[in-house]
Amino acid sequence: MDNRISEIRKQIRTLRVSMIEAEAIMRDQINRDENCAFVAGEILKMRTVMSVLVQERTVLGDREPILVNSFFVPRRAPAPRPVARPANRHFAPAARHAG
Secondary structure: OHHHHHHHHHHHHHHHHHHHHHHHHHHHHHHOOOOOHHHHHHHHHHHHHHHHHHHHHHHOOOOOOOOOOOOOOOOOOOOOOOOOOOOOOOOOOOOOOOO
16 A cells, blocks of 8 residues: 555646646746646646546545645746825815805
């Protein structure tokens, strides 16, 4: 049973790296305004395989996290938010009291 868990963990690690690489390829295709349907379909297939592996791993009782340090792709920084400026408001002059 431990051998099967080790094998599943190895497959998950390999699959994660492949998914990260495929996502990078897809992002490049999108940035070049190219069709990325094939790569997107392959990523969906990989997600399906990953789901089956994770279910099997859970059934075998393995709940330890699997870390993948190689090919780490940092997230993009969030877009800068515009600075909210107070609206210029022109108020009517106050009515003068006759005094």
